[in-house]
Amino acid sequence: MEFIKREVTFKNGAKHLEVRVKNPDGSPGRFVKFEGRPLDLNEIFNFQMPWGQYKDKTIGEIFSKDFNYLLWLSKQKLISKSISRRIAFLMENKRAFSQIKVVNNEQK
8 A cells, every 4th residue: 555645734834744545546545644744953953942941942952951851851741742742853863963062043
């Protein structure tokens, strides 16, 4: 079975990948699921925290100053999926990202 993925923008501006079964004629068939849109590094590192002790700080700034806060935050059940996806990505790739320096909200 083959699948077709295409980006869909919802009314609230959120973008996701829509996965559908591919019909024999190549057209999109029945809906299967939505997947979160892949995040890029700038989007992750420049995301500003909307609340908490690091309100208005970027995840990149928090990553370089207080990684333990992100570790703690990742275990909290009340954070949004948007924030948890970004933190999870950082957790999975911590070793690679530890070489990145964040200066003035830009990765170097």
